[in-house]
Amino acid sequence: QGWDRVTVEGGDLSASAYVVSEINETVGVEVRAGFGSSTRDYLSGEVLRDEDGIRNPTPATTFAKYGLGVGSPATAPGSFSKTSFNAMASGFTTVGAHTLRGGLSADYISHDYEYLFARTGQYFFTDPLSTLTGEGWFAQTDARAPGSAFSTGDFGVFLQDSWEVSPGFTLVVGGRFDYEQLPSADIVPDPEWRRLTGTPAEEAPGGLNKFSSRLNLVWDVGQRGTTFVQGGLGVYHDMLSPGVWNEILTANARPDVRRAVGDLTSWPELPDADEAPVVGVQHAILGPDPRAPQTSRVSLGLSHRLGSATWIHVGGSYRKTDFLPRRTDLNLSPNPVGEDQFGRPIYGELQKVGQILAPTPGSNRRFLDYDVVWAMNTTGVSENKSLILGLEQGYRDWLDLFAEYTYSETTDNWFGARDFGPGGLPSPFQGEADSQDWTDGVSDFDVPHQVVAGLSIVVPQWRALSLSGVYRYASGMPFTPGFASGVDANGDYVLSNDPAYVPDTPEIFPLADKWGCIQDQLSTLAARNSCRPDGTHSLDLRAMVTLADLGRGGVDFIVDWMNIIEPAVGLRDTSLLRVDPAGDIVTDPSTGQVNVPLQVNPNFGRIIVGQSPGEFFRVGIRARF
Numbered sequence: 103q104g105w106d107r108v109t110v111e112g113g114d115l116s117a118s119a120y121v122v123s124e125i126n127e128t129v130g131v132e133v134r135a136g137f138g139s140s141t142r143d144y145l146s147g148e149v150l151r152d153e154d155g156i157r158n159p160t161p162a163t164t165f166a167k168y169g170l171g172v173g174s175p176a177t178a179p180g181s182f183s184k185t186s187f188n189a190m191a192s193g194f195t196t197v198g199a200h201t202l203r204g205g206l207s208a209d210y211i212s213h214d215y216e217y218l219f220a221r222t223g224q225y226f227f228t229d230p231l232s233t234l235t236g237e238g239w240f241a242q243t244d245a246r247a248p249g250s251a252f253s254t255g256d257f258g259v260f261l262q263d264s265w266e267v268s269p270g271f272t273l274v275v276g277g278r279f280d281y282e283q284l285p286s287a288d289i290v291p292d293p294e295w296r297r298l299t300g301t302p303a304e305e306a307p308g309g310l311n312k313f314s315s316r317l318n319l320v321w322d323v324g325q326r327g328t329t330f331v332q333g334g335l336g337v338y339h340d341m342l343s344p345g346v347w348n349e350i351l352t353a354n355a356r357p358d359v360r361r362a363v364g365d366l367t368s369w370p371e372l373p374d375a376d377e378a379p380v381v382g383v384q385h386a387i388l389g390p391d392p393r394a395p396q397t398s399r400v401s402l403g404l405s406h407r408l409g410s411a412t413w414i415h416v417g418g419s420y421r422k423t424d425f426l427p428r429r430t431d432l433n434l435s436p437n438p439v440g441e442d443q444f445g446r447p448i449y450g451e452l453q454k455v456g457q458i459l460a461p462t463p464g465s466n467r468r469f470l471d472y473d474v475v476w477a478m479n480t481t482g483v484s485e486n487k488s489l490i491l492g493l494e495q496g497y498r499d500w501l502d503l504f505a506e507y508t509y510s511e512t513t514d515n516w517f518g519a520r521d522f523g524p525g526g527l528p529s530p531f532q533g534e535a536d537s538q539d540w541t542d543g544v545s546d547f548d549v550p551h552q553v554v555a556g557l558s559i560v561v562p563q564w565r566a567l568s569l570s571g572v573y574r575y576a577s578g579m580p581f582t583p584g585f586a587s588g589v590d591a592n593g594d595y596v597l598s599n600d601p602a603y604v605p606d607t608p609e610i611f612p613l614a615d616k617w618g619c620i621q622d623q624l625s626t627l628a629a630r631n632s633c634r635p636d637g638t639h640s641l642d643l644r645a646m647v648t649l650a651d652l653g654r655g656g657v658d659f660i661v662d663w664m665n666i667i668e669p670a671v672g673l674r675d676t677s678l679l680r681v682d683p684a685g686d687i688v689t690d691p692s693t694g695q696v697n698v699p700l701q702v703n704p705n706f707g708r709i710i711v712g713q714s715p716g717e718f719f720r721v722g723i724r725a726r727f
Contacts, residue, residue: 128197132194136188165228166456190205190206203262212251218352220243223240238369288351337396385476386476401417413494428516505554510548516546529599548580575640585681586677604626638670656725668716
């Protein structure tokens, strides 16, 4: 976007070992153990390191008129480290047509995070000239050395039976019980919040019980090796996101939040306490009845060989994942102060400076000593249905072709999870205003159509040379018509979560002609992820020469030509409406309706900054052992 370049420094180390001992022909034991360590430091611009940790002196600055920013992005800097230990011991035995396996497993994971969103501050201005007049919006979450250090564990017991029902037909049935140990004891209770709300909000369980099961089948129809049926169904569990725990435990420090609208003449320095005073502390809690993500999945596939070298594949699956993390602001005023001209609830007193729209600090709060208070609830649900068609074709020993098409539908209420991390974004509507749950719709991860096709050729006259290529197509990623950066249309302190109302005016008609999603939603509130750009195409080629053939190994010289067809991806202008800099906010004294001056953005849907890696060549030597 024009931000300072974010560099990533990190390292990974892992080691594992296992021992398998067969006591006799039907009984054996297996023991596995492993260790892993990884670190990532995300640094931007001129990074300072002092007693407060790592920080960047240039705050993030976004210009609403252009949708671009300068300085350090609000997501940097950050430092993350993870250390894990795992062990598993199992025994197996064969009894007739059954192979039984059971055992115990243990995982211990230690996390050390140093991260807090907007710790270096955020400015929003209409354009660069506005930095001279100071007409903008500022916010900063300020904590000395923010972060958290915590550990989690998972301890399980499992049993599995692989049953050869008949020759060529095998069933696998299994189940496991896990106990996930949570770092709840590290939460520092906030007695003042508890007094104000009258609820023991920080009382989280010390652990979670999880039961998983699965059933898989493999059937070689007729035992001819030409037709195979594979299927499965099961329930699987993940662990609660460490990002959620970091947010909750970072709140132990009760970081101060500073906010201001207008008269921000200190840029590019941070404003002082008079320009941007502390308006409250930020807090985060784990919602009631937390659960680990649980996925239920069923799948069925058929593979059939035609002739000697042609395979066709057909498969389908259904997946549902429950208990994904979603955030809600418990300190947002439960009663909107009014509605805009489209009926959108507004939770704070709106101020307009240029093309910036923001609530007066504190006007949207239940309790003035607190800023946002995030409840991380495990109420997210995601569903996916998919169909896969595949073809493989070989010709003698020098040509291989393959192609695969996937159709899928993904829906969820996990709003903003693709771009905004654990918990995503809160709904722009709360309470009665969200009775239909606007967030329940097309997923941020929905890709309806995907195609992959490729070929590999071994040159018959010179078998040391091989040529290959892969073509890919994928539907464009969906997005919601909304507002420009720096516009908080509902006054809840959250940017990027407000959908636009699609007006039925002459100014919108050119966009309606180009975007079917606009034509279909005239005079209505835009649905979540209702727009989708054209799909992306890519093509990669490879040439490989075997310089030395060493039996099972060898030495290869490889040349890759990547992105010959360059995918059209990048930062897209999703703002359908922008604030009219020439207009004023007008409130009807009799109805309380707040009329915000808006104008249609003629650049809606265009790519502002391309983010394709571009066409490039890669040359290398590979040794195979």
